[in-house]
Amino acid sequence: NEMLNKENPKVLLLASPNNPTGNGITPEELDVLLPNVPQSTIVIIDEAYASYVSSDTSYIKYFVDKYPNLIISRTLSKFYGLPGVRMGFSFVSKGMEKFSKYSNKYLGYHRISEDIAIAALKSDAHYRNIAETINEDRRLYEEEIGPIPGFKVYKSVANFILIKYPIELKDKLKAAFSEKGYVVKFMNEPDIDSHLRITFGRPEQNKAVREIIKAIAQQ
Structure with missing residues (x-):
């Protein structure tokens, strides 16, 4: 709380699991932290390695519904071993919906990458x-x-x-x-x-x- 109040950041980035320590933030810990973050601060939770923890993603809906300043992002580069397709996905709260409206031509992927990504997700x-x-x-x-x-x-x-x-x-x-x-x-x-x-x-x-x-x- 002291650091948030002092710095008043525009963006708070949390890596879970963290690199290089490998430890993660539990949903219970997030539910303690996030109420103390001002809604004017965008919170991005980088879950690049989260699929190694569990296949359970039920907690994500709870958090994006509860906190309007939250984005939870994942990539196919780690767990799915597909860094070459440059694909990922995010869960965004209603307050962050503007980020879901970016055109894919600005994000550097195409139909073949999409097909590979969908096939990987179906092979969980x-x-x-x-x-x-x-x-x-x-x-x-x-x-x-x-x-x-x-x-x-x-x-x-x-x-x-x-x-x-x-x-x-x-x-x-x-x-x-x-x-x-x-x-x-x-x-x-x-x-x-x-x-x-x-x-x-x-x-x-x-x-x-x-x-x-x-x-x-x-x-």
Whole structure:
């Protein structure tokens, strides 16, 4: 509340799940936050990774009906693996209906992209199976890497995971990943420069990455 009152922002952008931490905002938490945002502030909730959390979207209608300054946006680039079609969709409240009237010629997509997007949305069961596999890999990271002294596995609901590691192992970890041909994001930003962000691959790839981490940690 203090920050909102001080800054009086035109737009409040919330990422859920957040990148790179992977944590999300629950509907219960949103219902505490949103009443404190002035209606003059447009609230955009970026749910690019939300489909990894759950297939339940019932909460969306509740929020867009209740809060007239709300836009909830999603993309097909992450969960559906279609960054090339440049497609997404949004749920807008009645107060934000002007955003639903943009012509597609200004948004850079065409009929073929639309057909691909609709086909992907109709194949949700296939993608849900992939999400369940990722859920299992998240659990394995937490079980295998979390207990290692000096390491911390952050709770994630996305298709990636953030891990804190002892900074003195950074060069060894980088060399080990490079030797095995794995590309892992080593964070360089302040406060998280001792963290790495791992995007989940196939189960066998995820296992190999965990084995690399454990081998370096045991040296």
